[in-house]
Amino acid sequence: MGLRFYNTLTRSVDEFVPLRPGEVGLYTCGPTVYDFAHIGNFRTYLWEDLLRRHLEFRGHRVTQVMNLTDVDDKTIAGALRQGVRLDDYTRTFIDAFFEDLDTLGIQRAAVYPQATQHVDEMVRLILRLREKGCLYESKGSIYFRIETFPAYGRLSGLDPGSAEAARARVEADEYDKDNPRDFAVWKMRRGDEPAWTTEVGDGRPGWHLECSAMSMKYLGETFDIHTGGVDNIFPHHENEIAQSEGATGKPFVRHWLHAAHLIVDGEKMSKSKGNFYTLRDLMARGYHPRPIRYLLLSAHYRKQLNFTFEGLAQACSALDRLDDLAYRLEHESLADGENPGLSAAADRARDAMLESLDNDLNTAAALGHLFDLVREANSALDAGAAKRQDAQRVRDVLGAFESIFGVRLGAEATLEAEVASLVDRRQKARAARDWATADSIRDELQKRGIVLEDTPQGVRWKRRGT
Numbered sequence: 001m002g003l004r005f006y007n008t009l010t011r012s013v014d015e016f017v018p019l020r021p022g023e024v025g026l027y028t029c030g031p032t033v034y035d036f037a038h039i040g041n042f043r044t045y046l047w048e049d050l051l052r053r054h055l056e057f058r059g060h061r062v063t064q065v066m067n068l069t070d071v072d073d074k075t076i077a078g079a080l081r082q083g084v085r086l087d088d089y090t091r092t093f094i095d096a097f098f099e100d101l102d103t104l105g106i107q108r109a110a111v112y113p114q115a116t117q118h119v120d121e122m123v124r125l126i127l128r129l130r131e132k133g134c135l136y137e138s139k140g141s142i143y144f145r146i147e148t149f150p151a152y153g154r155l156s157g158l159d160p161g162s163a164e165a166a167r168a169r170v171e172a173d174e175y176d177k178d179n180p181r182d183f184a185v186w187k188m189r190r191g192d193e194p195a196w197t198t199e200v201g202d203g204r205p206g207w208h209l210e211c212s213a214m215s216m217k218y219l220g221e222t223f224d225i226h227t228g229g230v231d232n233i234f235p236h237h238e239n240e241i242a243q244s245e246g247a248t249g250k251p252f253v254r255h256w257l258h259a260a261h262l263i264v265d266g267e268k269m270s271k272s273k274g275n276f277y278t279l280r281d282l283m284a285r286g287y288h289p290r291p292i293r294y295l296l297l298s299a300h301y302r303k304q305l306n307f308t309f310e311g312l313a314q315a316c317s318a319l320d321r322l323d324d325l326a327y328r329l330e331h332e333s334l335a336d337g338e339n340p341g342l343s344a345a346a347d348r349a350r351d352a353m354l355e356s357l358d359n360d361l362n363t364a365a366a367l368g369h370l371f372d373l374v375r376e377a378n379s380a381l382d383a384g385a386a387k388r389q390d391a392q393r394v395r396d397v398l399g400a401f402e403s404i405f406g407v408r409l410g411a412e413a414t415l416e417a418e419v420a421s422l423v424d425r426r427q428k429a430r431a432a433r434d435w436a437t438a439d440s441i442r443d444e445l446q447k448r449g450i451v452l453e454d455t456p457q458g459v460r461w462k463r464r465g466t
């Protein structure tokens with residue numbers, strides 16, 4: 001069987017067939033850049049990274065687009081609070097977001113369109129929807145009239161008039177609608193908020209509109225996969241479908257995939273409970289990105305993930321076991337030839353791991369198969385029964401894990417983590433003007449053959465002689 005994913009739209013696990021063979025258009029809803037992203041956000045971004053890596057591993061070329069929401073109530077409020085321009089305010093968080101992506105080894109999307117750079121596209125979409133009779137104006141703002149789109153509610157299965165739907169909807173600043181179910185595509189200028197003077201009026205776009213306009217600009221009017229967290233299903237993705245299909249009359253997205261929430265210590269993450277973590281918070285506590293990445297990918301994406309520090313410690317020991325096997329395979333002296341039993345175990349594990357991922361990205365099952373092989377390979381090595389050829393087969397399975405999970409194994413990965421931590425400690429010592437500690441760390445690194453270079457972008461390190 002080939003690739004198949006649970007499709008929120010059909011409520012079934014559907015075979016995945018891209019529109020154009022070998023090419024996949026993937027739209028992933030991105031961050032609102034008013035704060036640092038938290039680990040719940042990163043659970044979704046990491047799963048999307050794994051989705052893309054697995055599609056690529058299976059031979060598809062993926063064009064990923066992720067939007068940056070840089071104008072909405074939260075970004076505007078943040079900029080006003082700090083008394084800075086909106087783009088200066090959001091730049092800080094956009095830069096931080098990219099730094100965090102790199103820290104976690106998340107591959108860059110093909111394009112990160114910003115809402116403020118695509119107001120023209122959004123205005124054109126409003127004009128198309130107006131032409132189709134889907135919109136009405138009230139006191140300078142423009143609303144989508146849901147009754148013009150009978151399929152509304154198909155994705156979420158929610159009756160848009162229900163109390164549940166009303167609770168899920170964020171409508172703090174949506175006023176003067178004919179019907180409480182309708183949503184704004186354009187908001188009239190208020191006070192000194194950032195605004196654009198356009199053919200449809202003086203104001204700013206509604207949030208939902210950016211994802212319709214920007215996904216269709218970069219991926220076409222119908223594309224393969226659209227993802228997000230479950231909290232995006234209603235109203236955000238429901239509204240995207242109404243806007244896009246209302247304007248084009250074509251199916252918008254073929255496969256809708258949504259990741260479940262992350263909770264911390266069994267509870268919803270919240271700043272007031274003190275269980276709210278950004279990636280930076282975890283790094284400041286001395287955790288390396290590799291186990292964070294591993295932990296956030298280890299549960300199936302449609303199951304709630306309970307983040308605990310104990311779980312993070314378990315992720316560290318799981319990685320230690322994988323590193324240890326990678327080290328043994330590389331360094332133990334093995335006889336030429338093949339142990340057919342271990343070769344067969346490697347092939348079985350590889351097939352089962354990939355089959356689990358093909359089956360709606362079941363990472364938990366895939367890791368189970370990988371660790372079955374770790375046990376078998378370690379016993380064979382302990383018994384002196386492993387030979388060169390089967391050891392290579394086992395290493396290849398670890399290689400498939402590295403590509404798809406985006407986690408590097410072995411001595412090099414460990415060295416990188418250690419050096420990164422020493423460099424970080426030296427930076428902190430320097431910031432505290434503790435020159436003695438800073439110098440002793442530099443000496444320690446030099447003993448290991450690592451040379452530091454201070455550059456305007458920060459500290460870089462390299463191996464001596466490279």
Ligand SMILES: [Zn+2]
Nearest residue numbers: 029030211236
């Ligand atoms: Zn979106």
